[in-house]
Amino acid sequence: AGAQGSPVAGGTGNASNTTVTSKSRNDFWDVLAQNVRNILASTQAQKLSSEERIARLDQIKAAQAERLQQATAVSGAGASAANLFSTAFPTPLPVPGDPKDDIVINPVAGTVSILATGRQQALVQQYLDSVTASVQRQVLIEATIVEVRLSDTYQAGVDFSRLAITGGLNVTQSLTQGSLLSPPNLTIGYVNPMSAIGNIAAAVRLLEQFGDARVLSSPKLMALNNQTALLKVVDNRVFFNVQAETVTNQTTATTTFNTTINTVPVGLxxxxxxxxxxxxxxMLNVRPTVSRITSFVRDPNPSLAAANVTNLIPEIQAREMESVLRVGSGQTVVLGGLMQDDVRRNRDGVPVLSQQPVIGDVFSFRDEAVVKSELIIFLRPVVVANPSLESEELKSLQRFLPSSSSAKDVQ
Structure with missing residues (x-):
């Protein structure tokens, strides 16, 4: 990862821009092959007899002597040293007994073939079993997304300490900054050792003391270990990109409009x-983003203005935070602090008279109200060792599936 900042040329001279680039490379099969080679290399010397060790040392010395002669010839080659070097040293000479010659991995078929002793194969099998058990573990993520329209008493947001006193929950607030994108006071979590899905429902009911609580979504999804899951509750709002092209000849000008539809997701x-x-x-790496349309701006294209065509582009307000949390399996963590203001303007008045262009304001009145709301996110991860409905973690979901008798009736 790297970050760099550079001043912007021109203008006032005090502006700057920052570019943050982060790269992460994870090749499962490459790491697996390297680890297996390390296991074989660590036990390679133990399986060699004294005669084999002497023979191998002689082979290494002979290879080193040959390379030394080649290097001497290259040093005296003058201008043709580059071509002679590529000919003399095309690739490193393989050493007999090198572990990389004893491993064949087929990522497509998912097979690993090893030429080794029985003891080495047992060690590799033990390592592969531990890797398989870790990779195949899954996490059932239960999420509940609640929007609370705050009352006048709690315009500063939900008071989680009051929620703990009322509901008997153990609330801990994180005052450390999770990332560049998350202020330190936005991540609030609680951990309840007896947490279950019923505790989340009870916590949602307790939120009603701060205002009107409304559940937006309650998704449940499975994710493999170290794999990213996506929760998306959005409305795809449509806007149009209008392009105008004017062709002028000697007498007339013809304008052609081309419209392209675009969508922008608004929500969570x-x-x-x-x-x-x-x-x-x-360990949960959580990154929620909340977006909404605040207003619309007019497309300043001169061709559209000349043709009296109005094209409105939405302005998007996005609020985002990122946090890394540690929670036990079956426990619940809460994210809060994503707040927004919704300004509502109403105009009412005496019929007919309030619509007059000059005296209309005298017979009408305007009402402006600001509604503040906060988004609360409940997350409950459950480790699932056996991804089957017979397991203890997923047994509660069996009642949502059709029974075998109903399936026979359908047939």
Whole structure:
């Protein structure tokens, strides 16, 4: 990862821009092959007899002597040294018994073939079993997204300490900054050792003391260990990109309009990446983004203005935070602090008279109200070792599936 800032040329001279670039590379099969080679290399010397060790050392010394002669020839080659070097050293000479010659991995078929002793194969099998068990573990993520329209008493937001006193919850507030995008006071979490889905429903009811609480969505999804899951509750709002092209000849000018439809998602988009440790705890990398349309601006294209065509482009307000949380399997964490103001303007008055161009304002009145709301996100990760409906974690979902008798009736 890297970040760099550079001043912008021209203008007032005090502006700057910052570019943050982050790269992450994770090749599962490459890491697996390297780890298996390390296991074989660590036990390679133990399986060699004294005679084999002497023979291998002789081979290495002979290869080094040959390379030394080649290097001497290259040093005296003059201008043709580059071509002679590529000919003399095309690739490193393989060393007999090198572990990379004993491993064949087929990522497409998902097979690993190893030429090794029985003891080495047992060690590799033990390693592969541990990797398989870790990779195949899944996390059931239960999310509840609640919007609270705050009352006049709690315009500063939901008071989670009051929620803890009322509901008997253990609330802990994080005052450390999670990332560049999240202020330190936006992540609030609580952990309840007896947490279940019923506790989330009870917490939602407790939120009503701060205003009108409305559940926007309650998705449930499964995610593999170290794989990112996406929660998306949005409205795809449509706007149009209008392009005008004017062709002028000697007498007339013809304008052709080309319209392209575009959509912008407005709502909540949240990325969740679970990581399970050896103790069964879950590390959650959470990144929620809330967006809404605040207003519309007119397209300043001169061709559109000349043709008296109005094209409105939406202005989007986005609020985003990112946090890394550690929570036990079955426990619940809460994210809060994503607030927004909704300004509502109403105009009413005496019929007919309030519509007159000059005296209309005398017979009418305007009402402007600001409604402040806060978005609360409940997340409950549950580690699922056996992704089957017979497991304890997923047994509660069986009642939502049709029974075998009803399936026979359908047939």
């Amino acid at each position: 988009v949240m990325f969740v990446t679970p990581q399970i440790d050896e103790n069964g705890s879950v």
